[in-house]
Each structure stands twice: as structure tokens, then as C-alpha cells.
Amino acid sequence: MDKQELAAFLRSRRERLRPEDVGLRSGPRRRTPGLRREEVAVLAHISTEYYIRLEQGTAPRPSSEVLAGIAGALRLTDAESSHLHVLAGTAPILTGLHRRDVRPSILALLERLPQTAAFVTSAAFEVLAWNDLAAALMEDFASLAPEDRNLARTAFLGPARSDVNLYGVSDAAEFRRHVVMELRAALARYPSDPAIADLVTELRDGSTEFARLWERHDVQSTPMLTKTFRHRTVGEITVDCDSLTLSDSDQHLVLYTAPQGSRDAEALALLNVLGIESVNAGRSR
Known part of the structure; x- marks a missing residue:
């Protein structure tokens, strides 16, 4: 699990969304772009504290179910969702070196x-x-x-x-x-x-x-x-x-x-x- 890269990726995906993108009202003026952390947590059906810790790089490894909820909340594409699982360590990682030999x-x-x-x-x-x-x-x-x-x-x-x-x-x-x-x-x-x-x-x-x-x-x-x-x-x-x-x-x-x-x-x-x-x-x- 790459905690820091996972945290940065989650922040970047959250900040690109607007409340109306996920069916929420904009409400009062926001000081920062994107959704609030608590909004993502509600949409993903997880605690706000745990999601905050994920973005801070201090949370333990999330389960596949939690990642699926976060992917849905952040409206991730299939490629982004796969990348999320790789960063969290719940998808197979190719160990060693990338191949340079051509068959x-x-x-x-x-x-x-x-x-x-x-x-x-x-x-x-x-x-x-x-x-x-x-x-x-x-x-x-x-x-x-x-x-x-x-x-x-x-x-x-x-x-x-x-x-x-x-x-x-x-x-x-x-x-x-x-x-x-x-x-x-x-x-x-x-x-x-x-x-x-x-x-x-x-x-x-x-x-x-x-x-x-x-x-x-x-x-x-x-x-x-x-x-x-x-x-x-x-x-x-x-x-x-x-x-x-x-x-x-x-x-x-x-x-x-x-x-x-x-x-x-x-x-x-x-x-x-x-x-x-x-x-x-x-x-x-």
C-alpha cells in the first residue's frame, strides 16, 4: 500500500468534483474547490474520520468494499478505479523489473x-x-x-x-x-x-x-x-x-x-x- 500516493490521488479526484456532479447542492460559498471530505465519506458509506485519515496517509489498508464505495463516490472511471486498488494494495502488483526482452x-x-x-x-x-x-x-x-x-x-x-x-x-x-x-x-x-x-x-x-x-x-x-x-x-x-x-x-x-x-x-x-x-x-x- 502506497499511503502517500493513495492520499494524493484521493485528494486530486475529490477536488475536481462539484457538489452538483454527485447530486448535492452547492450551498454556502466554499473556500476550497471540490467536494468536502465529509461529503465523500457519506457518499461512500464510511466514517468521515476514516476517510480523512486516508487522505492524510495514516489510515490502515482499506478493504475492497470500501474502495468500491470511494470509487463510486468520486465517480472514478474504470482505469482510475483500477489505479486506486493498485495504490491501496488490493490488486496484483508486478514485482521486480518491467520486461525489456521482445519475444x-x-x-x-x-x-x-x-x-x-x-x-x-x-x-x-x-x-x-x-x-x-x-x-x-x-x-x-x-x-x-x-x-x-x-x-x-x-x-x-x-x-x-x-x-x-x-x-x-x-x-x-x-x-x-x-x-x-x-x-x-x-x-x-x-x-x-x-x-x-x-x-x-x-x-x-x-x-x-x-x-x-x-x-x-x-x-x-x-x-x-x-x-x-x-x-x-x-x-x-x-x-x-x-x-x-x-x-x-x-x-x-x-x-x-x-x-x-x-x-x-x-x-x-x-x-x-x-x-x-x-x-x-x-x-x-
Whole structure:
């Protein structure tokens, strides 16, 4: 049970709600935003004293029934409710380190997708494997040190020019929010993994934007269905985005494709022919 993180998460979810969101009257002017602690306690059918202790980080571990009541009172989404149970220690936690090995069948699959930019990321946003088209579209990952193949570092600690540190993507802000939410969930799943904890510390210390987003305690991101790359060699390419969860290794297989016969598909095909040399040439200008 991570008492302090649980307390902070509960406070952040309570403060975002208005009385009318849960069927209560606003009443007299409130000095602080959100519901009052006693209101949450009543809605969750628990004592006010116990809920206050939860937000102070001094209460014993709540039961699953109590957590269900709190989740309902705070109008948590399924993802937020799952995160609440992980923080409280009532859900399975993945002990040890997050997986970095990619199974051979996935590595072989990457090479069987010539018209798809495909790559695999770890729970900490490390790019673990990729095909040639992904490298041509984004970056020559093979030329980077392993620690520099991390998309979270690229997003928050890369060069100041957004067309460099996020490959010219159209949804840079959304992707950064997605990174923060996914890393928060990963840290809860792997509390003993120093790589994830150190990455979060590095990003909080090195990026004011990351630190600001981290304090929001959000854990549910919106799927990114399309993305536009502004590529220096072939121009704009809009792709469909699919992220497939590899549940056995807690990794993601990310696929970028374009509708057959579209201008974007033609641009991807051209980039596939030009290969990684086009990326290197564009970066040398």
C-alpha cells in the first residue's frame, strides 16, 4: 500500500468534483474547490474520520468494499478505479523489473509489415524493437544509445524545437499527457523497479511541464487514433495509430498505417524506398 500516493490521488479526484456532479447542492460559498471530505465519506458509506485519515496517509489498508464505495463516490472511471486498488494494495502488483526482452515472434512480425511503421515499447516508453519504416519515419534508433531510445525522455527532455524532439507530430501535447498517465500507472505496477522510479524523478526534475502534469494524478488517457508527421524529406504524412498490448510482457506494439491508395500511403511507400538514409540526410541539413 502506497499511503502517500493513495492520499494524493484521493485528494486530486475529490477536488475536481462539484457538489452538483454527485447530486448535492452547492450551498454556502466554499473556500476550497471540490467536494468536502465529509461529503465523500457519506457518499461512500464510511466514517468521515476514516476517510480523512486516508487522505492524510495514516489510515490502515482499506478493504475492497470500501474502495468500491470511494470509487463510486468520486465517480472514478474504470482505469482510475483500477489505479486506486493498485495504490491501496488490493490488486496484483508486478514485482521486480518491467520486461525489456521482445519475444522472437514479435521481432519477426515487425519485418513482415513492409507498408507499416511498427515498433515495440516497454512499460517505461523504451523503444525496444522497430522495423526500417519506423526508423525512417521517426528516428534512426540503431544509432542511439539505449537510454536515448526512450520516448518519454524525447518528449520532455529533447531539443527545444518540437519538430525535432517529437518527430514533427501533430499531437505533441496529447502525447505528453499520455506519457505522464502511463508512467504513473507503470510506477504503481512496478513499485520496486528503479528504472521506472528513476525515470519519473529525472523527468520531474528536468521538465516543469512533466512536473505540472504529474501533480494532476490523471491515469486514464485518450486513445490517439491518427497522427500527422511533418517529415523533412517527404512532407506531411497522416497515419492511423494502433497500439496493441502484449499482455505477457506488459509491452505495446505500435502500428502506423495509411489507407491503401491514399496520398499518405504513397508517402509511406516512398519513405520505405528511401529508407533510413532519408532521416539521416534530413537531420544533417
